[in-house]
Amino acid sequence: MASGSQLEAIKRAKVLMVGAGGIGCELLKTLALSGFRDIYIIDMDTIEVSNLNRQFLFRQSHVGQSKAKVARDAVLKFRPHINITPCHANIKDPEFDVEFFKKFNVVLNGLDNLDARRHVNRLCLAAEVPLVESGTTGFLGQVTVHVKGKTECYECQPKPTPKTYPVCTITSTPSKFVHCIVWAKDLLFAKLFGDKNQENDLNVRSSDGTNSTNHTEDVFERRTDEDPEQYACKIYDHVFGYNIEVALTNEETWKSRNKPRPLYVRDVLPDNLIQQNGSLENSVTEESVVSSMSSLGLKNPQDIWSLSENSKIFLEALRLFIERRQKDIGNLTFDKDDQLAVEFVTAAANIRASSFGIPLHSLFEAKGIAGNIVHAVATTNAIIAGLIVIEAIKILQGDFENLRMTYCLEHPSRKMLLMPVQPFEANKSCYVCSETPLLLEINTRTSKLRDFVEKIVKNKLGMHSPLIMHGSTLIFEAGDGLEEDVVANYALILDKALAELPAPVTSGTVLTVEDLHQEFSCNINIKHREEFDEEKEPDGMVLAGWIAPTQKDARIVSNGESTSAAHPAVTEMVEKSDDVEIAREKPGTKRKLSEMSEMIDHVHDIKPCSSHDVGDQVHPQEVEDNDDDDDIVILDENPETRKKKRLQ
Numbered sequence: 125m126a127s128g129s130q131l132e133a134i135k136r137a138k139v140l141m142v143g144a145g146g147i148g149c150e151l152l153k154t155l156a157l158s159g160f161r162d163i164y165i166i167d168m169d170t171i172e173v174s175n176l177n178r179q180f181l182f183r184q185s186h187v188g189q190s191k192a193k194v195a196r197d198a199v200l201k202f203r204p205h206i207n208i209t210p211c212h213a214n215i216k217d218p219e220f221d222v223e224f225f226k227k228f229n230v231v232l233n234g235l236d237n238l239d240a241r242r243h244v245n246r247l248c249l250a251a252e253v254p255l256v257e258s259g260t261t262g263f264l265g266q267v268t269v270h271v272k273g274k275t276e277c278y279e280c281q282p283k284p285t286p287k288t289y290p291v292c293t294i295t296s297t298p299s300k301f302v303h304c305i306v307w308a309k310d311l312l313f314a315k316l317f318g319d320k321n322q323e324n325d326l327n328v329r330s331s332d333g334t335n336s337t338n339h340t341e342d343v344f345e346r347r348t349d350e351d352p353e354q355y356a357c358k359i360y361d362h363v364f365g366y367n368i369e370v371a372l373t374n375e376e377t378w379k380s381r382n383k384p385r386p387l388y389v390r391d392v393l394p395d396n397l398i399q400q401n402g403s404l405e406n407s408v409t410e411e412s413v414v415s416s417m418s419s420l421g422l423k424n425p426q427d428i429w430s431l432s433e434n435s436k437i438f439l440e441a442l443r444l445f446i447e448r449r450q451k452d453i454g455n456l457t458f459d460k461d462d463q464l465a466v467e468f469v470t471a472a473a474n475i476r477a478s479s480f481g482i483p484l485h486s487l488f489e490a491k492g493i494a495g496n497i498v499h500a501v502a503t504t505n506a507i508i509a510g511l512i513v514i515e516a517i518k519i520l521q522g523d524f525e526n527l528r529m530t531y532c533l534e535h536p537s538r539k540m541l542l543m544p545v546q547p548f549e550a551n552k553s554c555y556v557c558s559e560t561p562l563l564l565e566i567n568t569r570t571s572k573l574r575d576f577v578e579k580i581v582k583n584k585l586g587m588h589s590p591l592i593m594h595g596s597t598l599i600f601e602a603g604d605g606l607e608e609d610v611v612a613n614y615a616l617i618l619d620k621a622l623a624e625l626p627a628p629v630t631s632g633t634v635l636t637v638e639d640l641h642q643e644f645s646c647n648i649n650i651k652h653r654e655e656f657d658e659e660k661e662p663d664g665m666v667l668a669g670w671i672a673p674t675q676k677d678a679r680i681v682s683n684g685e686s687t688s689a690a691h692p693a694v695t696e697m698v699e700k701s702d703d704v705e706i707a708r709e710k711p712g713t714k715r716k717l718s719e720m721s722e723m724i725d726h727v728h729d730i731k732p733c734s735s736h737d738v739g740d741q742v743h744p745q746e747v748e749d750n751d752d753d754d755d756i757v758i759l760d761e762n763p764e765t766r767k768k769k770r771l772q
């Protein structure tokens with residue numbers, strides 16, 4: 125029960141809630157029931173059927189309507205006298221500027237993507253409004269607090285990025301089911317149904333890294349008179365049979381690995397079975413979604429199909445694509461909501477897994493992995509929403525000493541499922557909340573301004589309407605409201621090399637990059653560098669500027685009280701997804717993350733294969749991070765960047 129002073133603070137508070145989804149529904153309800161009376165809620169999304177299982181303020185009849193508005197109406201039914209202002213809009217819209225943020229006592233985030241989180245962080249810093257930030261992934265979740273001048277900001281630590289696998293693990297030496305999924309989805313599916321002009325690394329590599337399959341192009345090209353079923357069998361034999369045979373000729377690769385088994389249609393499916401394969405005529409007359417499962421009579425997506433069932437699905441799905449979805453071929457990218465695509469990818473991944481002696485998975489599981497899905501858990505959202513409100517009340521009372529970041533764990537750690545930690549001190553080299561300049565190594569003679577704007581300013585720094593200054597000279601700006609001739613002029617300048625700009629950017633130049641909307645600016649020291657490693661530095665430029673803060677013993681806090689530093693580093697964060705940070709018990713001992721990491725231990729990007737990878741065992745830990753992404757993934761962070769200093 126709230127105390128008198130708490131109630132006063134709650135009643136007076138003006139709260140901005142960003143996001144009315146999984147966490148947002150719980151949060152709005154908890155705020156209303158805790159006595160909050162003035163809540164502004166922004167969400168750009170409309171309600172979808174898939175939200176209804178956990179976003180409990182919404183009903184079937186609300187599908188298609190604004191989340192913010194329906195959430196308000198639902199809560200007003202049981203708290204009719206409070207003031208909730210809904211706004212169906214994007215938090216990044218210019219109307220939500222610093223002045224807008226200043227109207228609130230606290231901002232509560234229930235967002236689902238990194239980009240919006242960074243944006244809100246910057247506006248909160250500029251408006252000096254405390255931010256309570258949150259995220260959940262399955263059973264895991266966290267609430268963090270960010271108060272300017274008192275704690276770190278949301279961006280004080282580099283944010284995690286998707287994990288990538290060397291391309292040779294995917295093309296030649298898969299050891300996990302996820303490798304087979306990536307192969308089926310990003311290589312085979314893309315090759316057969318996607319843009320033909322896209323580069324594709326489907327072919328098996330030989331020891332020198334070159335393709336040894338000379339007739340590959342002919343195989344994937346279907347002659348117009350070619351029978352779809354024959355074509356499907358030809359593809360099957362090529363990718364699961366012939367390519368594996370070729371791979372086996374490279375004996376070096378298999379010295380320390382189990383050899384894969386080539387699979388051919390004639391062995392897996394005796395002739396009579398091929399004849400029974402599918403009943404297309406039946407499915408043609410149906411109005412339902414094109415599905416090889418239904419035409420083969422397989423119903424339960426949680427069943428694990430046998431090799432022969434997977435083979436039948438593969439052939440049938442490929443035939444259905446050709447006969448029923450010819451117009452899509454050439455434009456398709458994998459979509460987890462495309463039933464036939466999921467069936468095809470599941471079957472292809474399973475056949476490959478079978479060949480490499482990797483356990484097979486059900487369509488349901490394969491879909492989760494291929495679609496980067498971690499199934500949401502309503503209870504986690506409810507717990508996190510409760511924790512957000514607890515921290516918000518402390519902020520409103522000015523009780524900054526007792527602020528806590530709390531991690532919701534999947535398995536108890538020292539009998540705790542909720543792990544509270546004192547907030548961290550601001551990172552003195554944070555380019556967002558400190559004035560430390562960044563260092564950019566770049567080839568100023570060959571890199572274009574466009575590369576700098578896209579790869580660094582927008583992608584790495586997360587600016588939307590950047591303005592780039594060289595001393596007092598304005599080099600470039602982007603955003604709404606610019607004159608046409610100005611825009612045309614900038615379009616020309618974008619294709620100039622940095623050193624060729626009217627105000628040349630060379631080694632030693634200091635650029636100031638600003639986003640006026642975010643009221644965020646930082647300086648970048650430019651250092652010319654002639655060459656970059658194509659594999660390790662694919663951007664052709666390297667942005668540095670993070671100085672790892674020194675590590676101090678962790679202070680573990682239970683029920684708001686400080687305990688001794690008897691368990692140093694208990695809360696060291698080593699693995700993160702975009703939405704969640706996972707605590708590790710001791711360095712080197714992994715928490716039981718098996719189920720979770722199996723689901724999310726994957727990528728949709730494949731990094732180039734370096735020469736030493738061929739023939740060596742490649743561990744997932746050796747892979748590198750990629751650019752920021754919003755999908756739910758997990759990765760190992762550079763140990764240098766994860767040392768944190770606790771707020772004293």
Ligand SMILES: [Zn+2]
Binds near residue numbers: 278279554555556558
């Ligand atoms: Zn910061």
